Amino acid sequence: MAAFRPLGEAVRANLNNGDVVAFEGFTHLIPHAAAHEAIRQRFTDLTLVRMTPDIIYDQMIGMGMARKLIFSYAGNPGVGLLRRFRDSVENGWPHSVELEEHSHAAMANAYEAGAAGLPCAIFRGYLGAELAKVNKNIKGITCPFTGEELAAVPALRPDVTFIHAQKADRKGNVLIEGITGIQKEAVLAAKRAVVTVEEKVGELDTHPNACVLPHWTLDAVCVVPGGAHPSYASGYYARDNAAYLDWDRIAADRDGFLAWMKTNVLGSSPKAFAGRVADLRGKA
């Protein structure tokens, strides 16, 4: 049952050291505020799950919080590579992270299977692709009707999923609009779910077939205006492209990275996000 709570409290109540956790989003609605709160609370030994690890996972890996990464594309969207992720994989700084690497199709199907309560997903994938050789969680399964060999991957069932969405109504029902990505599945696949939203409204007032998460599927809803910055929230504010370019420079150097994290994350709070999007409103 969703309760409106301050973000710090919601993260503390729902995330634990050692958890399998997904901070999901597909370019749109990336839960930066929730991730920064998790960084501030200094969780360790996390298994980070995400189709498209970007800046927030680069930050968590750089801060030494991750034990393992389950992913399909680790990049700074529109910019290039993730430098903290690379430093961990290539040089073991601050430590090595175990990689379970998939394709997008596999991850999408695995979240879907998790939401659907199944132990695994089947799909036509990885044909000739070498990931199947380096990931023991990619297996074959035979169609009992045609004999076709299909790929199988285990369902993703995070201990907790964090997402950002546009709005919640007074009961805590949440609306996601636009590029909805994998967020609904990531929430329904998880044991616990926390959603940050741009605003709380009386009624969602949307299309009958819109993407809505009923309040009873969520453990906490936190109102954090701007909480997706520097990604965007359709209908609220535009993407801060410059910040993505900046990240490439900030993350290039270990000391510079740590200094930046200290100032902008460890020494900051969820309230800071509203100010960060002030100039981006009206451009969404």
Next chain:
Amino acid sequence: MAAFRPLGEAVRANLNNGDVVAFEGFTHLIPHAAAHEAIRQRFTDLTLVRMTPDIIYDQMIGMGMARKLIFSYAGNPGVGLLRRFRDSVENGWPHSVELEEHSHAAMANAYEAGAAGLPCAIFRGYLGAELAKVNKNIKGITCPFTGEELAAVPALRPDVTFIHAQKADRKGNVLIEGITGIQKEAVLAAKRAVVTVEEKVGELDTHPNACVLPHWTLDAVCVVPGGAHPSYASGYYARDNAAYLDWDRIAADRDGFLAWMKTNVLGSSPKAFAGRVADLRGKA
């Protein structure tokens, strides 16, 4: 590529004797006009697929057009049993129809697998249920990760699917709103697809995440106002509940049924549907 065509022509071009055909709809948006056109064109030897066979399949079975029925719930919604279906199964009139019977979960998963291009669907189903004993298309499959035994059914891949929807834009992109049921999957699973719509509009003008079928997934779009009568089209007209009650009486008797079909289907045309919903508009 969707072309706007008269219904008679679209049915003639896309349906053949012996085809596996789905006229889908889940109480809402039942494609009555398309089914009546198929009856007028006297197709035979059809394998009829539908989760919820109702009046239109009762009519086709009674007219001797069906060789086989793949289904999960055959009833007159809100009224009771289907009398022509019963007469075929219980008494072989006008002839017996082969039954491949599933649960809703199995059919929904099988259409989904068809739309997804897979040969089969897996789900947790039929546990302890006797349908698994009388339907050879229900098999077991073992999860390669947990060892759990799951149910598997072949994907549904109709030769042609007919559905009714609210509207098409000028390119033939189609919008379905409200209770969307299994229609999107039934269309995408089929080799060919024909959609009847209430109206043609300039732009669909809807929510970004609404249920839309792009024109290039469809073989024909036919404008047939009232084409779902006596079912309803949300936003256009209400359900004609009296007609469902009437059907129970009409279908009770073989001669009465045939006489009614002659007058109201064989001797009628798609144009008649607009008049049938005239009094039901504004009540949707």
Next chain:
Amino acid sequence: MIETGYTADEMMTVAASRALTSDDVCFVGIGAPSAACNIARLTHAPDITLIYESGTIGTAPDVLPLSIGDGELCDTALSTVSTPEMFRYWLQGGRITIGFLGAAQLDRFGNINTTVIGDYRKPATRLPGGGGAPEIASSSRQVYITMKQSTRGMVEKVDFITSFGHGEGGDHRQRLGVTTKGPALLITDLAIWKPHPDTKEFTVVSMHPGVTQADVQASCGWTVRFADTITTTPAPTELELTTFRDLKARTKAAHAGTKRTGEAV
């Protein structure tokens, strides 16, 4: 019927409604289950989540739907999803606390038949079939059943197990790998039944006012087991009756308002 009186059907539906709470997420079958769920929502369980298999989540109809896909269900729902999503994320995903089913035939272990009377290949009566029920029965955390008693309906052995209850009783569900609780409550027009903790046989735990053990047995096709202590079901309250009757009146008015066109179905 006198003003303070009520019918057996009203007693049954009201008793069923009382088993539901605001925390429940209920997968609703049409007919008596639908009426019971909506009475609960309009009385003591305003926050109950009602889900119909047509895809409507969190629906709050002002009138009772005639079918599981009525427009009213969508118009008042929080959200309406596709059929595959309904059966995958919401039912199979384990989100349903109570699957509420009716039955054509029922046995003492809560096995339900809605497929055929007689042999499957050569039935005396071909019924509609399972629809969503086989997986509602296995995937809902628990199952409530409601039906009018009759020796034709409550039988020693169902002709066909459409929806598995407790099978042959005892730990039969667990032996098949089913992890949900199964039939946990049966509400008839005469009594309230619960499965025996060990044998899982439905046992009468409460009888409606004025009903005798002989009445219950006379309209049941198996030898009825009665609990050591049997309570009397409280009669419908004024509020419960009024709520149900108003709901029925609104429903009748709404559906009568659908004017006949006469020409075709």
Next chain:
Amino acid sequence: MIETGYTADEMMTVAASRALTSDDVCFVGIGAPSAACNIARLTHAPDITLIYESGTIGTAPDVLPLSIGDGELCDTALSTVSTPEMFRYWLQGGRITIGFLGAAQLDRFGNINTTVIGDYRKPATRLPGGGGAPEIASSSRQVYITMKQSTRGMVEKVDFITSFGHGEGGDHRQRLGVTTKGPALLITDLAIWKPHPDTKEFTVVSMHPGVTQADVQASCGWTVRFADTITTTPAPTELELTTFRDLKARTKAAHAGTKRTGEAV
């Protein structure tokens, strides 16, 4: 650059755009593929359907997206679907006529590496990974690839097969049970390549104006095979160039308009 001139990048992108038609349903990678697809849409293929893996179907952006999930893609799309639906119904469902990919490393058989330079467990450079590409490569009816030539990028053997092309050539795809056509076209900044009908080795069939066979070989890490008859790629037309440059100018203006806030990412 003089007014009638053009860059090698412009030639590459324009040449790639010409391979697309109004009947195509194209799964678009970011970068050069995205530019080529949008030039096609704005010139000779107005009815082409562009799909980005973020879920946007039939999108018609006025400016080029910086990422595959930009708001512009959704705002101009016919419909935006969830990620599982995108990969299941649209890609795996066989609806994509052309998967348009870029590559970090490519071999002569169209095998693509975007995972690692060096050993997978101990890479010299860790790249982003496959994303959607492994299944775009196997489920699209055919695959077009576009990349700038370099001996680092076009290699004898890729370090890791992220996305399978023609494997070791010949009927390797069929032997693995892959029923789609695979890489059917490679457009570089110097030439247009097509797989040999039997060996499936990429073969130069057209060179861009002013490019020599020596140029093509100098920037390719394998021994290049040239077709018996090699045509010269027509230079970009005025319309093609103007369209591309206007698109780039609009893109630059739009993205510059996203004001820096400076405080945090």
